[in-house]
Amino acid sequence: MNSSAPIGVFDSGVGGLSVLHAIRAALPHEDLCYVADSGHVPYGTKTPEYLQQRSTALTEFLLTQGIKALVVACNTATVAAVKHLRSQYSIPIIAVEPGIKAAASITKTGAIGVIATAATLESFQFMSLIERFGSDIKILQQACPHLVKQVEDGDLTSPATRTIIQHYTEPLLAADIDALVLGCTHYPFLRPLIDEVVGSEVTIIDTGSAIARQVLKVLTGQNLLNPAPQPGQETFWTSGEIETAQSIFSTLWQQEVNVQRLPEPFR
Ligand code: DGL
Secondary structure (H helix, E strand, C coil): CCCCCCCEECCCCCCCCCHHHHHHHHHHCCCCEECCCCCCCCCCCCHHHHHHHHHHHHHHHHCCCCCCCEEEEEEEEEEEEEEHHHHHCCCEEEEECCCCHHHHHHCCCCCEEEEEEEEHHHHHHHHHHHHCCCCCCCEEEECCCCHHHHHHHCCCCCCCHHHHHHHHHHHHHHHCCCCCECCCCCCCHHHHHHHHHCCCCCEECCCCHHHHHHHHHHHHHHHCCCCCCCCCCCEECCCCCCCHHHHHHHHHHCCCHHHHHHHHHHH
16 A cells, blocks of 8 residues: 555534544645535434445545545445445455443533434434443433534524524533533534533544544554655535635635535535
């Protein structure tokens, strides 16, 4: 495998850009190829079979770009498809999971909250995280079906988005949580509002930088770090509408970017 090859990253939409930010910060010399499957968002309401099929199509596309490693920057795709992807492809595949362990280790009230998609919360993998780290604490779960759309629409700070966040976090705050796990990669883009709504007594757990550290560890272990001295480049694709993507990607990536349409067979 060529160490100067890019790293492929995908999500159901633009949420995985929160992970891409962390990867860029930890791995400044890597070229990064990002695909947003915004033509099929949300993943949170789809069947595992559908998500396996989409994850395979996106991986196949990223392989045409010559990627040396894959990051599944989506909790929902991870629970539905990462096992399947690992059985099909030999490149390193790094996936994400809600930071229950981190939250369990810092709680003082003995109650933590997890917000994620319904598909993530209902998964076997999530149940097993709860079994492993939740025996001595209370773990309150909340599916947030309306939040992904707010991020996909770039509606990050409006009163309507604030009301949705209040609605979802109210029962968790009433149960005296002092840590809140962001179990969906879209949610870090709502941090300013989430922070305001839950207040400073609640620690927010976002796994973006932990995933980036894992990518660094895996690439280092396999001698796959890009030795180039110059900064890496990012390339962006979407299966959704190009015009919408152009604007939301530029907002979330915090600079003007050029988004390409995912080629037909992979859409
Ligand atoms: N960003 C995703 C996650 O981490 C999926 C959101 C969705 O498409 O429902 O779970």
